[in-house]
Amino acid sequence: MSRARWLAPAAVMGVVLVAAAGKAAAHVDTTDGCKGSGTFRQSGLAVDAAEIGDKVVVIPRSDTVDWQGSVTAPPGAYSGRISVDLPPPFGALSIDSWKGNSQATSNAGSKTYNLPKLVPAGAEFKVEGTHTDENGFCTGYVNLKIDGGPFDSPLTPVSLVATVASGAGLFGVIRPLFKKVVAA
Amino acid sequence: MKVGRAIAGAVLGLLFLLFVAVDLVLFGVVPLNSVVVTILPAIGLVLGAVLGVLAGNRSAQLHTQVQNGSPV
Numbered sequence: 001m002s003r004a005r006w007l008a009p010a011a012v013m014g015v016v017l018v019a020a021a022g023k024a025a026a027h028v029d030t031t032d033g034c035k036g037s038g039t040f041r042q043s044g045l046a047v048d049a050a051e052i053g054d055k056v057v058v059i060p061r062s063d064t065v066d067w068q069g070s071v072t073a074p075p076g077a078y079s080g081r082i083s084v085d086l087p088p089p090f091g092a093l094s095i096d097s098w099k100g101n102s103q104a105t106s107n108a109g110s111k112t113y114n115l116p117k118l119v120p121a122g123a124e125f126k127v128e129g130t131h132t133d134e135n136g137f138c139t140g141y142v143n144l145k146i147d148g149g150p151f152d153s154p155l156t157p158v159s160l161v162a163t164v165a166s167g168a169g170l171f172g173v174i175r176p177l178f179k180k181v182v183a184a
Numbered sequence: 185m186k187v188g189r190a191i192a193g194a195v196l197g198l199l200f201l202l203f204v205a206v207d208l209v210l211f212g213v214v215p216l217n218s219v220v221v222t223i224l225p226a227i228g229l230v231l232g233a234v235l236g237v238l239a240g241n242r243s244a245q246l247h248t249q250v251q252n253g254s255p256v
Contacts, residue, residue, distance in 0.1 A: 085217035124215035145212065156210045163203035170196040173189055174235045176243040 031136030033072035038065045043147075049140055056124055056143045061152075062114035070106035075133030077101050085126040085141070092128060120155055121148030186240035190233050197232015198225050 037048040041064045047057060079099035083092035128141040150156045202225040208214045209221060 087217055087221035088219055089222070120210050122212040123209050124212055126215060126217045143215065150211045153210065156207075159203055159206045159210055163200065163207055166196055166199040166203055170193065170200050170232060170235075173192045173196055173232075174239040176239045176246055177235065179242065179246055 029140070030138040032075070032133055032138060033135075034069065034131065034138040035071075036067065036069035038067040040065055047142070049142075052142055054143065056145055058145045058147050060147050061119075061121065062112075064110055064112040066108070066110050068106070068108035071133065071135065071138075072105070073135045074103040074105060075135060076103070078131065078133035080129065080131035080138075082127060082129045085128055095127075115146060117153060118155060119146060120150060120153040121146040122150045122152075186237060186244070189240040189243070190236035193236020193239065194229050194233035197228035197230075197235070199228070200232070201225050201228030204228075 035050065037046065039046045040060065043060045043063055045057075045059065077099075078101070079097070081094050081097035083094045085092050122145060124143055124145050126141055126143050129139065131138040205214075205221045205224040208224075209216050209218075214220045
């Protein structure tokens with residue numbers, strides 16, 4: 001990958017996830033003074049890692065994100081990744097990673113994305129990012145939802161039918177519990 | 185028969201609460217990384233097995249009752 005990707009801000013899944021300077025935001029931890037932000041072109045949504053806090057960011061299903069990021073000193077050798085947090089004990093699903101060597105202290109770019117219908121709208125995801133360079137590290141996360149309703153995804157009716165079917169099956173198995181035993 | 189009902193109860197209990205957990209995520213009630221998504225299927229497994237055993241016992245009682253000619 002190009003050296004343009006050495007900064008933590010990477011537009012993945014439609015959101016620019018960056019680690020911010022300072023520890024005011026509970027979800028950001030950094031030792032290399034990194035900053036980052038992104039703006040969604042069509043929706044006008046602006047996301048600054050330092051200001052997100054723990055609130056849920058609702059992003060459009062498709063858009064173009066203009067992102068920028070910086071660190072306080074030339075990073076040298078760097079690496080990082082972005083992942084979606086899964087339920088325990090499954091850990092995290094890595095969706096992007098980067099590594100390389102650079103002396104640049106800031107960067108910017110654009111990322112166009114279009115999430116498939118299968119990715120459910122309305123569901124809350126925690127997307128985590130980590131970036132390590134010779135000056136320290138940046139870690140952070142953002143809680144996000146895709147704009148729309150649960151029935152935008154074909155997974156929802158499938159899951160509801162499966163719930164009813166398995167519930168009916170379970171009821172069939174435990175049905176004797178609902179019949180009275182008459183004392184002899 | 186009791187073992188079979190316990191296993192069926194465990195499997196269906198697991199599946200039932202697993203899909204309930206998926207529904208809760210899809211409707212935005214709990215986040216994807218919530219521990220609830222892990223706990224619910226486990227509860228379903230245990231609860232389904234216990235209910236399956238109890239249902240097996242009750243089924244045996246009902247069967248005996250029918251054999252003795254008592255009304256069910």
